[in-house]
Amino acid sequence: MSTTATAKETGTRPPDSESDVAWSAHARATLNASDAKLAKRFDQGDEVDRLVALRARAADHLLKEAWARCIPVEAPLALFAVGGYGRGELFPQSDIDLLVLADSEAQQAQHASLSRFFAMLWDAGLPVSHAVRSPAQCTEAASDQTVLTALIEWRALCADEAAQATLMAAISPQQVWPPRDFFVAKREEQRMRHARFGDTSENLEPNIKDGPGGLRDLHTLGWMALRTFGVRELEPLIGLSHVGPDEAAALARERRALGRLRYGLHLVAGRPEERLRFDYQKTLAERLGFADDEETLGVEKMMQGFYRSAAIVRRVSDRLLQRFEEQFDGEALPEPLDDFFALRRGYLAARDPAWPQADISQVFALFAMWAAHPEVRGLHSRTARALAESLTRLPAFEVATAAQCADFMALLRAPRAVETLTRMARLGVLGQWIPAFARVSGRMQFDLFHVYTVDQHTLMVLRNIAAFSSGRADERFSIAHEVWPRLRKPELLLLAGLFHDIAKGRGGDHSELGAVDAREFCAAHRISEGDTSLIAWLVEQHLRMSITAQKQDISDAEVIHRFATLVGDRERLDYLYLLTCADIAGTSPKLWNAWKDRLLADLYFATRRVLREGLEQPVAADARMEEARESARALMAVQGFDAATADALFAIMPAEGFLRFRPEQIAWQASALRNVAPGETRVRVRRIADDGNALEVFVHSPDRSGLFAAILATLDRMGFGIHQARVLDGPHGTIFDTFEVLPADSYASSDPAEVEAGLGDALDGPLEKVRTSRRAMPRQLKHFRFAPKIEFGTTPDGRRTLLSLVAPDRPGLLSDVAQVLRAQRLNVHDARIATFGERAEDLFQITDAHGQPLDDQTQQALRDALRASFENLP
Incomplete structure (x- = not known):
């Protein structure tokens, strides 16, 4: 054919x-x-x-x-x-x-x-x-x-x-795949999928489709309904009492919201993309009509909408999954816990079908019972739904009775208080009780520093505080377990943590506004004036210890004296130290490190000493130096150094070091100088903490032009980021440079001996051949560019110029700045390096080639050179 x-x-x-x-x-x-x-x-x-x-x-x-x-x-x-x-x-x-x-x-x-x-x-x-x-x-x-x-x-x-x-x-x-087997498999698949995203939707670049609370969670419910009941939508299950009309409506609403985000994301990306990456967030927000205003960026409004949608999907989804389980296994007989609550297949349930009758005391009683029974799997779906339906009828603390406020404070003072607050937040109760908390629910900040939404960050801070209360030593927080037992009322620290960021996004200083909110809360809850003042002060000053430690020279007696004057007493210091640790560690998993731990501990101990000895009697510099020598000498004696040998080594070290360094650092540096030959460069490296990856680098060398820049360039090429640099001039034209570094790239070695050898080899060669490596800009940093800010000041003693630089962070930034300083023939005496997400905030103490502060002409030449360096980036 x-x-x-x-x-x-x-x-x-x-x-x-x-x-x-x-x-x-x-x-x-x-x-x-x-x-x-x-x-x-x-x-x-x-x-x-x-x-x-x-x-x-x-x-x-x-x-x-x-x-x-x-x-x-x-x-x-x-x-x-x-x-x-x-x-x-x-x-x-x-x-x-x-x-x-x-x-x-x-x-x-x-x-x-x-x-x-x-x-x-x-x-x-x-x-x-x-x-x-x-x-x-x-x-x-x-x-x-x-x-x-x-x-x-x-x-x-x-x-x-x-x-x-x-x-x-x-x-x-x-x-x-019979329906029950299919249900179990899909539920486990969902659990594993959520785990891949850290079990939270509140990531900086969330996945709309596969992340927790995303469209895939809605699809999963649909697949279960299809396999179990043969229906393609959830609405038919309303008549079977498996889904409430309000639940079906909520899921339909959020499905449309998430679907609109996904449709728009596909349009702006022009490729298969399910992650709300920084590359697309601003463009998508503009396309969806989210406009900036004085308080909030349009992109932040869009992301807050996503986070809130995802939270609702997770909340309702949890209830429906439980009902699917009951469909297969049957509803177990209740196991009474008391007259008001019972367990149903391990889930906590209210016994009264009319619970909670818009009575928030009954709601608080539910959470108290939950905390008292750690074996509880969660809330029974009917109770969770009743709670959700009653939320808008529950009173906020401003209009609550004294008895209801007392019930909340009882939860705060009880064991597992942080777990209770976390549950209340996830179920919407905390936002109903404290409306200001609801306003920051799902609120993100469009930067790389704050990796969580405000409410999620707050809960992370509270979790860190709960970890302090365990009484066990934690390698991340070296002295927190020693400070915690001194707290008179731990719940005051929880309240400070709860309110410290609660005013973000309102305009103005969120610390001051949050302190006002905290006072109103304390007044309603009959907290004493003394305790109220402490909570409000902690909220208002919650950033001060971090700023002082990271941006100021805490080896300077004047800096410590000013900070101690602000703190005023030991109790405030204890509370503020723990709040600061919890706050920094709760901002980003990568932000807390051994260097910050030691920095804050040093500031804590130095301030405690000033408070103990009296603010009116600051210790004279000579007395502090002699005390440091005595302590270092004692440490060296344990290592086998006699007093005469220790003193001989101290004699070739800069006197300022006995003011700037701790005794154990002085002892370490002195021991590194044993048998050092004239003109020899000696490098020593050690871990800041035994179990950490932060390193302390000590360089002793004859001073040479470009030495500081060469050290920074070499450390940069080796994959390290510098967090602090202290540059001291020693006797006979030598330098004593100390750097605290952290791996910034995957190839950075964790072996101190290897770093020591690599840096030593580089410094033994011609310094002019040491150049900064050029690396690609990380994708995320490209979306957070801003004009660098360069300012000059003078140290309190008038001997040095302060160079303050705020610039977009990038690989090799500090090394490039050092090369500019080298080209301008300027001397660096101290450097404080701080990185906050996409922002590098660096402070240098510098002098000119003659050791004098920079005049106006030299400052302008340096400003122009730095700007040219930033503008000529590849």
């Missing part, structure tokens, strides 16, 4: 490469035109459900056309849409998942036709992912629950009723 005759009989056109190419080009143009129209409708505010359905319909039309061109009418093949496309949804950059159902003989007979079909689709730019399977192969493949998940959402494109029935039978619960 001729090809022409076959074509007439089958009703299909014969393979024609030119015709196929023309069709694919036309299909591509058609789809592009349709996408452009849909994008315009999106920008005009059309419902996203309608848009994804229309895009799926447009794809359906093209697929059916291509099928008709390629597949003979009588061929025993059927075409199904599966996966998300099977749901009738097609986002701008989503894959088109297809199943061709045919027995093995038909697959072989139509191999060429199917190849032509898929080739035409790919040429048309349709992102097709396909499988060709027989019914038996479908059953076999569906043994993988991820494959079954895609198949159960099938939708017929070119398939008669017989083919549809065949597919249904092949993947039926009688063949594979």
Whole structure:
């Protein structure tokens, strides 16, 4: 039979490469035109459900056309849409998942036709992912629950009723994955997926689709409903009492909100992208109509909406998953705990069907019972739903009774208080009781420093405080376990932690505004004036210890005296130290390190000493130096150094070091100088903490032009970031430089001996050959550029110039600054290096080539050189 005759009989056109190419080009143009129209409708505010359905319909039309061109009418093949496309949804950059159902003989007979079909689709730019399977192969493949998940959402494109029935039978619960097994597998899959994202949606670049509270969680509920009840939507489950009308409405609302974000993200990214990356956040916020105002950036408003949507999805999803579990296992008889609460299959449940009757004392009683029974798996779904429905009727603390306020304070003073506050926050109760907390719920700051939303950061701070209370030593916080037992009322620290950032986003100083909020809260809760003053002071000053430690010279007696004057007494110091540690460590997992731990501990001990000896009697410098010598001498004696040898080593060290360094540092440096030859460069490196990766680097060398810049460039090339540099001039033209560094790149060695050898070799060679390495700018830093700020001042003694530099952080920044200082023939005496996300805030003490402060002309020349260095970046 001729090809022409076959074509007439089958009703299909014969393979024609030119015709196929023309069709694919036309299909591509058609789809592009349709996408452009849909994008315009999106920008005009059309419902996203309608848009994804229309895009799926447009794809359906093209697929059916291509099928008709390629597949003979009588061929025993059927075409199904599966996966998300099977749901009738097609986002701008989503894959088109297809199943061709045919027995093995038909697959072989139509191999060429199917190849032509898929080739035409790919040429048309349709992102097709396909499988060709027989019914038996479908059953076999569906043994993988991820494959079954895609198949159960099938939708017929070119398939008669017989083919549809065949597919249904092949993947039926009688063949594979009974509903209960499917439920257990999907629940475990969700748990593991959440774990990949740290079990939180509140990441800086969250995944809209797969992250906790994302669209995949909603799909999971739909898949469970489909496998268990045979319904594709949750609404039919309302009549079966598995889903409440309010719950179904909430999930539908958040699905549309998340879907709109995803649709817009696909448009601005122009590629398959599910993460709200910094690359797209601002552009997407603008496209969605979020505008900046005086208090909040538009992008922050958009992200807050996402975080709140994700929180609601997780909250409702937890309840529905529990009801699915009860569907399979049955509802267990209650195990009474008291007259008001019982356990149902390990879940805490209110015994009164009318609970909580808008009585927040009953709600507080629920959380008290939960805290008293750590074996509880969670809230029973009916109780959780009753709580959710009553939230808006519960009073805030401003209008609550004295008894209700007392009930809240009882929770705060009880064991596991932080766990209780975390539960209250997740379930919306804390925001209802303290409306200011609700306002910062899901609030993010568009920077790289604050990696959590304000409410999540607050809970992290409270968690750190709870860790201090364990009484056990924690390698991260070297003295916190010693300070904690001194607290008169630990709940005061919890309240300070709860309120320290609660006023963010209102404009003005959030510390001052938060202190006002804290006073109002304390007054309502009948907290004494003395305790109220302490809480308000901690909120108002919660940044002061961190700023003092990281940006000022805490070896300077005047700095310590000023800070001690601010603190005023030992109690405030204890509370402020613990709050500062908890705050820094709760800002970012990467922010707390051994260097900051030691820095804050040093400031704590120095301040405690001043408070003990009296603010009116600051210790004279000579007395402090002699005390440091005595302590260092004692430490060296343990190492086998006699007093005469120690004193001889002290004599070749700079006198200022006995003011600037701790005795153990002085002893370490002195021991490193044993048998040092004139003109020799000696490098020593050690870990700041035994279990940490922060290193202390000591360099003793004859002074040479460009030495400081060469040290920084070498450490930069070795993959280290410098956090502090102290540069002292020693006797006979020598330098005593100390650096505290942390690995900034994966290739940085953790072996002090290796770092010691590498730095020593570099400094033994020609310094002019040591150059900063050029590395690519990290992707995230590119989106947080701002104009550098360069300011000059003078040290209190008038002997040196202070150079303050605030600039966008980048690899090699400090090394490049050092090269500029070198080119300007300036001397560096001290450097305080602080990085806050994308911001580098560095402070240098410098003099000119003659050891004098910089005059106006030299300052301007340095300013111009620094700006030129920043502008000439590759």
